[in-house]
Amino acid sequence: MQHFLTTESLTLDQLTAILDTAESFINADGSSVKKVPLLRGKTIVNLFFEASTRTRSTFELAAKRLSADILNMNIAASATVKGESLLDTLRNLEAMHVDMFIVRHQDSGAAEFLSQHIAPGISLINAGDGRHAHPTQAMLDMFTIRRHKGAFDQLKVTIVGDLLHSRVARSQIHALRTLGAKEIRVVAPRTLMPTQLEALAVDRYDTVESALTGTDVIITLRLQKERMQGALLPSEREYFQLFGLTPERVALAAKDAIVMHPGPINRGVEISSAVADGEQSVILQQVSYGIAVRMAVMSMLAGH
Amino acid sequence: MKIEILNSHICDPLNTIDRVDTLYIADGKVVAIGKPPAGWQADQSIDASGLHCIPGLVDIAARLSSSGQPSASSISSETRAAVSAGITSLVCMPDSNPVIDSAAQLEYVQQHCQSSSQCHVYVIAALTTGLKGDMLTEMAALKQAGCVGVSNALQPLSSHLVLRRAMEYASGQGLTLHYQAMDPALQANGCINEGLAATRMGLTSIPNAAETAAVGVCLALIEQTGAAVHFARLSTERAVRMLELAHSEGANISADVAAHQLFLSDQDIPAFNSNFHLLPPLRSADDLTGLRQTIASPLFSAICSDHRPLEADAKLAPFASTQAGASTLETLLPLVLRAVEEKLLSLPQAIALVTYKPAQLINIDAGSLTPGSAADLCLFDAKQEWTLQADAMLSRGKHSPLLEQRFKGKVKYTFVSGQLVYSETS
Numbered sequence: 001m002q003h004f005l006t007t008e009s010l011t012l013d014q015l016t017a018i019l020d021t022a023e024s025f026i027n028a029d030g031s032s033v034k035k036v037p038l039l040r041g042k043t044i045v046n047l048f049f050e051a052s053t054r055t056r057s058t059f060e061l062a063a064k065r066l067s068a069d070i071l072n073m074n075i076a077a078s079a080t081v082k083g084e085s086l087l088d089t090l091r092n093l094e095a096m097h098v099d100m101f102i103v104r105h106q107d108s109g110a111a112e113f114l115s116q117h118i119a120p121g122i123s124l125i126n127a128g129d130g131r132h133a134h135p136t137q138a139m140l141d142m143f144t145i146r147r148h149k150g151a152f153d154q155l156k157v158t159i160v161g162d163l164l165h166s167r168v169a170r171s172q173i174h175a176l177r178t179l180g181a182k183e184i185r186v187v188a189p190r191t192l193m194p195t196q197l198e199a200l201a202v203d204r205y206d207t208v209e210s211a212l213t214g215t216d217v218i219i220t221l222r223l224q225k226e227r228m229q230g231a232l233l234p235s236e237r238e239y240f241q242l243f244g245l246t247p248e249r250v251a252l253a254a255k256d257a258i259v260m261h262p263g264p265i266n267r268g269v270e271i272s273s274a275v276a277d278g279e280q281s282v283i284l285q286q287v288s289y290g291i292a293v294r295m296a297v298m299s300m301l302a303g304h
Numbered sequence: 305m306k307i308e309i310l311n312s313h314i315c316d317p318l319n320t321i322d323r324v325d326t327l328y329i330a331d332g333k334v335v336a337i338g339k340p341p342a343g344w345q346a347d348q349s350i351d352a353s354g355l356h357c358i359p360g361l362v363d364i365a366a367r368l369s370s371s372g373q374p375s376a377s378s379i380s381s382e383t384r385a386a387v388s389a390g391i392t393s394l395v396c397m398p399d400s401n402p403v404i405d406s407a408a409q410l411e412y413v414q415q416h417c418q419s420s421s422q423c424h425v426y427v428i429a430a431l432t433t434g435l436k437g438d439m440l441t442e443m444a445a446l447k448q449a450g451c452v453g454v455s456n457a458l459q460p461l462s463s464h465l466v467l468r469r470a471m472e473y474a475s476g477q478g479l480t481l482h483y484q485a486m487d488p489a490l491q492a493n494g495c496i497n498e499g500l501a502a503t504r505m506g507l508t509s510i511p512n513a514a515e516t517a518a519v520g521v522c523l524a525l526i527e528q529t530g531a532a533v534h535f536a537r538l539s540t541e542r543a544v545r546m547l548e549l550a551h552s553e554g555a556n557i558s559a560d561v562a563a564h565q566l567f568l569s570d571q572d573i574p575a576f577n578s579n580f581h582l583l584p585p586l587r588s589a590d591d592l593t594g595l596r597q598t599i600a601s602p603l604f605s606a607i608c609s610d611h612r613p614l615e616a617d618a619k620l621a622p623f624a625s626t627q628a629g630a631s632t633l634e635t636l637l638p639l640v641l642r643a644v645e646e647k648l649l650s651l652p653q654a655i656a657l658v659t660y661k662p663a664q665l666i667n668i669d670a671g672s673l674t675p676g677s678a679a680d681l682c683l684f685d686a687k688q689e690w691t692l693q694a695d696a697m698l699s700r701g702k703h704s705p706l707l708e709q710r711f712k713g714k715v716k717y718t719f720v721s722g723q724l725v726y727s728e729t730s
Contacts, residue, residue, distance in 0.1 A: 008504070085617070085620070085621070086621060086622070086625075087620055087621075105622065107621075107622035107623070107624055107625055108505055108506040108507050108576070108622065108623065108624060109505060109507070109575070109576035109622040109623045109624070110622040112575060112576045112622075113576060113621065113622045113623075117620075129506075129622070130506050130507075130622075130624070131506030131507070132505055132506035132507075133506070167506055170504075170506060194502070194503040195498050195499055195500070195502070195503055195509070196499055196500040196503055197503055199500045199503075200503075200504070
């Protein structure tokens with residue numbers, strides 16, 4: 001692998017190798033190892049065209065724990081505002097002899113586009129492009145699932161929420177399918193469900209109750225406030241009534257089901273506090289595993 | 305100057321000629337087919353055995369510049385590309401910058417064409433000032449200056465009422481409205497067909513209803529007003545079916561498709577390849593099948609290129625941020641021939657849709673080999689195979705969803721008013 005752009009084209013072996021490598025960066029207590037010299041002397045640029053706290057900082061920590069030098073570029077507030085094209089921004093940074101770019105951009109396909117124009121020998125990691133893909137998030141979710149559930153082949157996984165706008169859901173669906181999940185269920189208001197999603201081997205459900213019944217993994221997605229503006233939804237209140245994760249709904253799932261969320265969470269909108277902070281929630285573990293998984297992807301791209 | 309073109313397979317659908325014969329040209333006009341005029345002495349003789357000879361193509365939708373208004377050099381390059389592909393009459397759409405919305409603008413383009421163009425160029429003028437959708441252009445003045453139709457291209461009209469008034473006013477001036485059906489609210493900045501490809505790539509999509517809803521409204525207004533409308537660049541099967549029904553009930557309507565819409569669907573789009581960013585978008589495989597099944601319908605009066613040359617930069621960005629459009633003049637005839645090969649149309653049916661039928665639609669004297677008409681013609685080798693390569697394209701724009709495809713059928717000679725303007729070896 002030279003770049004890490006999407007989970008869609010990856011094989012079972014590649015996905016498993018990432019999860020296994022991530023495992024090697026985890027201490028017995030579940031935290032990631034503090035320092036390894038794998039990327040010493042390498043320069044990594046966090047190139048974020050869209051605001052992010054968690055993803056950017058876990059990439060930064062992952063790079064530091066691999067002993068790389070990392071530079072944070074918040075482009076949203078600088079070059080493109082001055083009219084510089086995406087490609088010019090890339091060229092300028094390449095001239096600083098960077099080894100790896102971690103890119104987040106609001107346009108679907110931005111990472112793919114940059115990877116086609118990047119100088120040979122430089123790696124690119126997609127940290128989220130529009131509604132298209134967020135493959136490291138999906139891999140840390142797979143890692144979390146595997147740590148709690150072991151094998152994928154008997155698992156029923158339910159994804160609840162705004163699938164239309166979710167790059168996370170798309171990447172999760174591709175990864176789950178390749179890893180062999182038994183069922184991938186999706187449920188959303190019809191206005192937030194992409195057309196022909198069934199073609200990606202998922203089962204569409206009409207109610208959150210039916211989608212959750214007997215499921216082993218519950219993934220709920222963040223609902224952006226701006227969805228109320230485009231007439232996609234009437235109100236947050238009604239959304240919570242119909243799709244919000246409450247203890248009663250979680251009780252429909254398997255007894256040992258885990259509850260996941262890519263963050264940041266909107267309490268009382270897509271998830272109740274009782275569930276977010278409850279025993280079945282693994283939301284904070286997702287964040288800490290994010291460091292190990294990103295260390296794995298970075299070191300694998302660097303040839304380790 | 306007297307030219308004879310010997311032994312080509314002449315296909316002239318208007319005159320129902322479809323046979324091997326000799327064509328005689330004198331003083332820029334076709335003078336006879338078969339039997340030479342009395343006392344014929346050719347100055348030049350072209351042995352065209354094995355070639356097809358058809359009227360020069362009439363392309364009713366193209367642009368002659370990538371950005372800004374058509375200039376001497378862009379007119380020269382794009383019309384050069386046109387004649388290399390057998391197109392001898394080209395219609396320039398009004399959506400350049402500035403918009404062709406006044407007689408002065410139209411005359412400016414015409415003047416540049418007079419000195420730099422290699423083929424006949426006509427103009428469809430803007431329907432509303434600046435294509436902004438609010439105020440009607442001075443259509444009488446535009447008509448007098450020579451426009452062959454009016455259109456708002458892909459720009460929306462501000463209301464159905466404006467559409468109604470524009471239809472009525474244009475009809476009153478004897479101008480055909482070329483209407484590109486696209487409901488702007490349903491289009492919602494989409495850049496790809498609503499379907500699996502959009503879902504996979506996470507791109508904002510355009511539903512079929514953006515086209516069918518606009519067609520429905522326009523049909524209601526046609527029924528109200530009796531105005532004539534040409535539906536341009538259809539992309540959905542449903543819209544075609546709606547229009548076919550109205551056509552069979554006697555509505556004064558016609559339609560066209562861009563040639564590539566007959567061969568590509570959204571399933572052919574390689575991940576985020578911006579050469580496939582087109583408007584209207586490439587639709588589903590079902591729509592593609594539907595368009596292919598209906599292209600022989602009497603509703604259709606043209607297959608066009610929808611040519612839009614773009615600078616390299618225009619496609620150098622993530623898919624949604626790139627400009628829609630492609631350079632398609634050079635693949636119009638090859639795709640029409642492919643339609644014949646794939647039995648969507650007979651050869652005369654196919655040639656009719658790129659010659660006399662579009663000529664009648666825009667009311668110009670072209671598209672046939674009738675003795676006395678201008679000798680605009682194209683000689684092509686139907687068997688020669690070639691591959692479309694960006695660096696070999698004559699258009700300034702090098703973007704096409706058809707790059708690297710194999711084609712059958714290559715233009716050897718193109719005549720405009722009896723002048724040889726292109727030969728393959730030149």
